[in-house]
Amino acid sequence: MTRTERWYRAVWRWHFYAGLFCVPFVLWLSVTGGLYLFKPQIEAALYAPYRGVATGPSSDLAPEAIAAKAVAAVPGSVLHKYVLPEDRRDAVEVLVGQGAEDVRVWVHPQTGAVLHKVPEEDRLMRVVFRLHGELLAGDWGSALVETAACWTLVMLLTGLFLWWPRGGARLAGVLYPRLRRGRALFWRDIHAVTGLWITLGAAFLIASGLPWANAWGDYFRQVRTVTGTAAGRQDWSSGANADAVSRRRDDAGMRAMMSAHAEHHGMAMAHMAPSPAALDAVVRRARRLDFAAPVEISPPTAPEAPWQVRSQAENRPRRDSAEIASDGGLIGVERFADRHWIDRTVGYGVAIHEGAWAGLANQLVNLAILFGLVLLCVSSMVLWWRRRPDGELGAPRSLAPLRHSWALVLLVMTLAVFIPLFGLSLGLATVLEVSLGRVVPRIRRWMGWRTAA
Numbered sequence: 001m002t003r004t005e006r007w008y009r010a011v012w013r014w015h016f017y018a019g020l021f022c023v024p025f026v027l028w029l030s031v032t033g034g035l036y037l038f039k040p041q042i043e044a045a046l047y048a049p050y051r052g053v054a055t056g057p058s059s060d061l062a063p064e065a066i067a068a069k070a071v072a073a074v075p076g077s078v079l080h081k082y083v084l085p086e087d088r089r090d091a092v093e094v095l096v097g098q099g100a101e102d103v104r105v106w107v108h109p110q111t112g113a114v115l116h117k118v119p120e121e122d123r124l125m126r127v128v129f130r131l132h133g134e135l136l137a138g139d140w141g142s143a144l145v146e147t148a149a150c151w152t153l154v155m156l157l158t159g160l161f162l163w164w165p166r167g168g169a170r171l172a173g174v175l176y177p178r179l180r181r182g183r184a185l186f187w188r189d190i191h192a193v194t195g196l197w198i199t200l201g202a203a204f205l206i207a208s209g210l211p212w213a214n215a216w217g218d219y220f221r222q223v224r225t226v227t228g229t230a231a232g233r234q235d236w237s238s239g240a241n242a243d244a245v246s247r248r249r250d251d252a253g254m255r256a257m258m259s260a261h262a263e264h265h266g267m268a269m270a271h272m273a274p275s276p277a278a279l280d281a282v283v284r285r286a287r288r289l290d291f292a293a294p295v296e297i298s299p300p301t302a303p304e305a306p307w308q309v310r311s312q313a314e315n316r317p318r319r320d321s322a323e324i325a326s327d328g329g330l331i332g333v334e335r336f337a338d339r340h341w342i343d344r345t346v347g348y349g350v351a352i353h354e355g356a357w358a359g360l361a362n363q364l365v366n367l368a369i370l371f372g373l374v375l376l377c378v379s380s381m382v383l384w385w386r387r388r389p390d391g392e393l394g395a396p397r398s399l400a401p402l403r404h405s406w407a408l409v410l411l412v413m414t415l416a417v418f419i420p421l422f423g424l425s426l427g428l429a430t431v432l433e434v435s436l437g438r439v440v441p442r443i444r445r446w447m448g449w450r451t452a453a
Contacts, residue, residue: 013433036354080251082296229340320333
């Protein structure tokens with residue numbers, strides 16, 4: 001019994017510490033994630049003034065002329081991406097930039113007038129994306145969010161284990177809350193029932209978000225490199241700093257190609273890419289590919305390199321890409337189905353995570369899970385505040401030991417191995433608990449450790 005109680009106390013402490021640490025982050029991630037779920041609708045409203053701007057029978061400008069207008073609107077920039085408009089009446093979006101800085105420019109397709117321009121990282125949904133994944137703090141913010149996400153996973157697993165119905169429990173208080181049995185039972189049921197319903201979905205959202213995390217994402221890439229499964233270009237963000245390095249590298253390559261083209265023709269460096277006419281030819285070919293919108297066209301970054309055409313559809317399984325020569329000849333097409341199975345799996349996971357895989361239904365299901373996480377946080381704080389021992393911060397005392405607690409401990413240990421940053425934080429928490437408990441007995445009493453065997 002003593003051994004069983006020790007494991008059970010360990011589970012209780014992990015659940016309590018995970019909740020104590022995670023609650024602020026879960027609330028933050030739920031709010032920012034809920035906003036980002038509706039990115040398509042929000043951006044459609046924000047950029048509505050730049051749709052349907054073309055009127056009358058006037059012919060459209062050539063893509064190279066539109067790109068030149070965008071480049072001229074941002075001194076010192078070069079063309080980074082040309083975005084095919086979904087409707088010929090819409091303003092053309094062109095990404096230009098210098099180094100790692102991208103600016104999105106909306107150009108009237110008939111007059112060439114610059115209707116709007118904004119730094120790419122200052123767009124509302126880009127800010128929300130960075131707030132959600134990095135707290136706008138780069139790699140350190142990403143590491144903090146990743147740690148909180150992993151501890152949230154532990155909180156969900158341990159909570160499900162602790163509250164799992166046993167001994168012929170009835171449906172009330174398990175599948176639905178008892179709302180008229182007093183406040184204490186009300187908050188207990190809200191916490192337990194909510195956790196029971198959302199744990200699977202919340203665990204999926206956490207797991208599908210890990211490839212974006214800086215530490216785990218790098219660990220994932222290294223494992224894929226060692227195992228020979230890292231084939232092709234990664235189709236998800238590696239963090240703000242890594243993305244900036246990639247943009248800076250591409251910008252340097254595009255400028256080098258421009259310089260080589262200018263020297264070849266004995267002329268001063270132009271603003272446009274290797275050949276202005278090349279963009280026209282590439283755009284004509286790209287339109288015939290009928291990729292899912294939005295479709296981005298990027299200039300070459302090295303000698304003899306092709307133009308890159310990539311679908312950036314919100315639903316990632318619809319993302320195809322192609323390579324096109326400067327004369328408009330199609331070199332090759334890569335469909336989503338052609339990618340490595342790991343990339344396809346991550347692609348589906350990211351699409352579901354962002355609410356893009358099944359449209360509005362996907363968004364609403366994810367929103368319900370996020371609402372459930374908020375409800376878990378609020379109810380956990382109420383339960384802790386009502387049950388906390390006098391003069392202590394520690395977890396509520398266990399009522400009775402549970403069988404097979406060691407299995408959950410083993411699962412947490414497995415997570416620590418496969419998610420190194422979580423393993424590091426778990427080891428640090430264990431060392432602090434043991435060392436502080438021995439060196440400073442008052443802290444041990446305050447944390448409520450005196451009953452731990």
